[in-house]
Amino acid sequence: MSVNLKQLAKALNLAPSTVSRALRDSHEISQDTKERVKKLATELGFEPNPFASSLRQSKSKTIAVIIPEIENNFFSQAMNGIEKIAQSKGYHVLIYITHENFEREKSILHLLRNGRVDGLLISISNSTTNFDHIEEYVNAMIPLVSFDRVYESATIPSVTTDDVYAARKATEHLLAGGCKRIAYLSMAEGLSISARRKQGFLDALKKNKQATGITIECSNDDEKNRKLIRQLLQQKQKPDGIFAAVEKLAVNAYEVCHELKIPVPSKLKLISFSNSSSTALFDPPLSTVVQPAHLIGEETAKVLFKLIEKKILMPSEKKQVLPSFLNERRSSAGK
Amino acid sequence: MSVNLKQLAKALNLAPSTVSRALRDSHEISQDTKERVKKLATELGFEPNPFASSLRQSKSKTIAVIIPEIENNFFSQAMNGIEKIAQSKGYHVLIYITHENFEREKSILHLLRNGRVDGLLISISNSTTNFDHIEEYVNAMIPLVSFDRVYESATIPSVTTDDVYAARKATEHLLAGGCKRIAYLSMAEGLSISARRKQGFLDALKKNKQATGITIECSNDDEKNRKLIRQLLQQKQKPDGIFAAVEKLAVNAYEVCHELKIPVPSKLKLISFSNSSSTALFDPPLSTVVQPAHLIGEETAKVLFKLIEKKILMPSEKKQVLPSFLNERRSSAGK
DNA sequence: CTGTTAGCGCCTTCAT
DNA sequence: ATGAAGGCGCTAACAG
Numbered sequence: 001m002s003v004n005l006k007q008l009a010k011a012l013n014l015a016p017s018t019v020s021r022a023l024r025d026s027h028e029i030s031q032d033t034k035e036r037v038k039k040l041a042t043e044l045g046f047e048p049n050p051f052a053s054s055l056r057q058s059k060s061k062t063i064a065v066i067i068p069e070i071e072n073n074f075f076s077q078a079m080n081g082i083e084k085i086a087q088s089k090g091y092h093v094l095i096y097i098t099h100e101n102f103e104r105e106k107s108i109l110h111l112l113r114n115g116r117v118d119g120l121l122i123s124i125s126n127s128t129t130n131f132d133h134i135e136e137y138v139n140a141m142i143p144l145v146s147f148d149r150v151y152e153s154a155t156i157p158s159v160t161t162d163d164v165y166a167a168r169k170a171t172e173h174l175l176a177g178g179c180k181r182i183a184y185l186s187m188a189e190g191l192s193i194s195a196r197r198k199q200g201f202l203d204a205l206k207k208n209k210q211a212t213g214i215t216i217e218c219s220n221d222d223e224k225n226r227k228l229i230r231q232l233l234q235q236k237q238k239p240d241g242i243f244a245a246v247e248k249l250a251v252n253a254y255e256v257c258h259e260l261k262i263p264v265p266s267k268l269k270l271i272s273f274s275n276s277s278s279t280a281l282f283d284p285p286l287s288t289v290v291q292p293a294h295l296i297g298e299e300t301a302k303v304l305f306k307l308i309e310k311k312i313l314m315p316s317e318k319k320q321v322l323p324s325f326l327n328e329r330r331s332s333a334g335k
Numbered sequence: 336m337s338v339n340l341k342q343l344a345k346a347l348n349l350a351p352s353t354v355s356r357a358l359r360d361s362h363e364i365s366q367d368t369k370e371r372v373k374k375l376a377t378e379l380g381f382e383p384n385p386f387a388s389s390l391r392q393s394k395s396k397t398i399a400v401i402i403p404e405i406e407n408n409f410f411s412q413a414m415n416g417i418e419k420i421a422q423s424k425g426y427h428v429l430i431y432i433t434h435e436n437f438e439r440e441k442s443i444l445h446l447l448r449n450g451r452v453d454g455l456l457i458s459i460s461n462s463t464t465n466f467d468h469i470e471e472y473v474n475a476m477i478p479l480v481s482f483d484r485v486y487e488s489a490t491i492p493s494v495t496t497d498d499v500y501a502a503r504k505a506t507e508h509l510l511a512g513g514c515k516r517i518a519y520l521s522m523a524e525g526l527s528i529s530a531r532r533k534q535g536f537l538d539a540l541k542k543n544k545q546a547t548g549i550t551i552e553c554s555n556d557d558e559k560n561r562k563l564i565r566q567l568l569q570q571k572q573k574p575d576g577i578f579a580a581v582e583k584l585a586v587n588a589y590e591v592c593h594e595l596k597i598p599v600p601s602k603l604k605l606i607s608f609s610n611s612s613s614t615a616l617f618d619p620p621l622s623t624v625v626q627p628a629h630l631i632g633e634e635t636a637k638v639l640f641k642l643i644e645k646k647i648l649m650p651s652e653k654k655q656v657l658p659s660f661l662n663e664r665r666s667s668a669g670k
Numbered sequence: 671c672t673g674t675t676a677g678c679g680c681c682t683t684c685a686t
Numbered sequence: 687a688t689g690a691a692g693g694c695g696c697t698a699a700c701a702g
Binding site for chain 1: 337380383384385386387389390395397404405406407408411412414415418419422427428430431439445446448449450451586589593611612613614615616617618619620
């Protein structure tokens with residue numbers, strides 16, 4: 001391949017150790033040699049072999065990001081934020097997609113327990129029920145931070161949004177618009193996040209005695225979801241409001257509304273968690289609860305780097321909660 | 336950290352090399368020892384140090400993906416396809432986002448010229464005009480495949496869609512719907528892909544003498560784009576059709592149409608390149624040219640792995656062209 | 671079938 | 687301010 005330290009040293013009539021120090025700006029090298037070394041290094045396009053230095057220093061300058069999916073605005077925005085911080089720190093980013101598969105998540109984590117990365121960021125798959133594979137990292141003292149879909153543990157830092165609050169606000173918004181019977185479309189129970197959003201939904205209803213709530217468990221299967229929603233909207237006691245826990249389900253709901261020609265928002269109001277900006281162009285424009293995904297990514301990465309650099313975390317950084325934003329649009333407009 | 340090969344060997348009363356071979360299923364190790372070794376290895380949770388073996392074998396089992404952005408359905412879908420193939424091959428994936436910045440692209444490529452990865456996939460930034468940094472890889476014999484936004488070079492394999500054809504088809508679709516004056520909204524000239532789409536647009540118009548075309552150069556700035564489109568739609572000779580080269584611009588066009596209350600498709604027909612499935616819910620549903628992004632990702636990765644494994648590429652694999660799909664929806668419905 | 675030896679390229683003592 | 691030597695953990699070549 002290309003030139004290595006030894007060759008560079010020979011070309012300069014210096015010892016490899018001197019060259020190594022010069023390149024790393026050691027104070028015990030004369031200004032003169034430093035310049036000489038750096039000049040030739042760039043000329044020859046020298047780049048230190050990352051494996052040799054990782055092996056020697058046992059650190060990789062690499063982090064891993066493990067996410068359930070990437071074709072999802074929330075995760076791609078978070079990824080963007082993470083990559084930005086990592087790049088600014090001179091770190092490399094490995095990406096792993098679990099496809100919501102617990103076994104895959106386990107085996108990826110297992111794979112990374114060997115020093116390949118200096119730390120990892122994870123958003124947990126929705127099929128994950130056991131957290132031993134995460135606990136292992138705590139024991140192994142490898143920095144790990146979880147975000148959004150977090151593992152609720154005292155020892156692992158996390159960055160989330162206040163899903164309970166946001167879901168309550170969204171539900172209250174529907175109630176304020178006059179909804180009396182609201183359906184909550186949820187995805188994958190067992191996920192902390194899903195439980196929290198449902199909690200907020202129920203909290204809002206509890207405080208409002210005139211309204212009732214229904215909960216519909218949906219899945220990743222669009223066809224099945226539409227069927228469920230179709231049944232929901234065709235029964236005698238049909239809802240006048242729908243709160244979708246994830247954008248995908250709002251899309252399914254829209255599809256059914258279009259199909260059954262149910263006027264939104266006059267007969268049915270809709271709101272959903274979503275990070276897609278084009279929901280503004282939906283027919284009608286979809287009201288959304290937007291999570292600060294990019295910021296979540298940035299903050300998660302920042303916390304990880306503090307851990308990697310062995311800095312002390314402020315108490316507020318250990319469990320960071322960022323506010324979501326309610327975007328009121330026509331789909332939930334009051335009468 | 337955890338246990339290493341030497342310790343494992345000592346615990347088994349074997350030489351490190353024997354253990355190494357046993358774990359890699361070498362044919363010259365007895366079934367008996369293999370089992371003994373593997374048993375203890377999993378018991379102790381042994382994972383070989385990746386840097387030591389990468390250093391020794393000078394291969395990293397890692398590829399890099401360099402893309403202009405990730406908050407874009409095309410790229411996140413392509414990424415998904417790439418990651419899928421890489422995972423099936425047991426490879427790790429490093430992700431780098433250039434944010435359409437040429438300098439960043441250059442420095443990332445520079446950074447990777449040292450063996451950190453066994454090969455790379457790149458989709459070129461739209462501010463890239465010089466390709467020396469790519470040529471370097473050809474000279475260094477490091478496998479590199481470009482996709483979608485490719486560098487047109489005889490030596491570098493690529494995977495694209497037939498943008499000329501797809502753009503021509505989309506334009507012809509507008510013409511068939513009765514459009515006489517079509518505006519083409521383009522992003523970032525200088526990009527091969529943009530040039531190709533424009534070419535297809537012009538080709539279609541050339542064959543149709545009754546219609547004329549206008550070209551509008553847009554940018555990444557939504558505000559400016561809307562202003563340009565507003566001007567376009569308010570002039571005396573306004574277009575009756577718009578073809579957006581990227582989804583972002585279609586969104587801008589929709590925004591302006593809503594704002595100016597221009598009825599789509601009766602007064603203005605719209606079509607756009609896009610990989611967002613929720614365009615079906617737009618008001619009105621947006622006609623799109625959809626690229627097979629996931630497949631492009633898969634194919635690109637497959638070609639890269641053939642290169643890495645030093646397999647011969649079939650002629651058809653060197654410059655792979657996959658078909659896009661025209662999704663006719665209401666926004667471009669004929670009168 | 672298993673062990674011994676050497677070295678991948680770098681960084682870090684320890685000398686000078 | 688510079689050099690020499692050793693070793694990070696693994697694997698491949700060479701013995702036996």
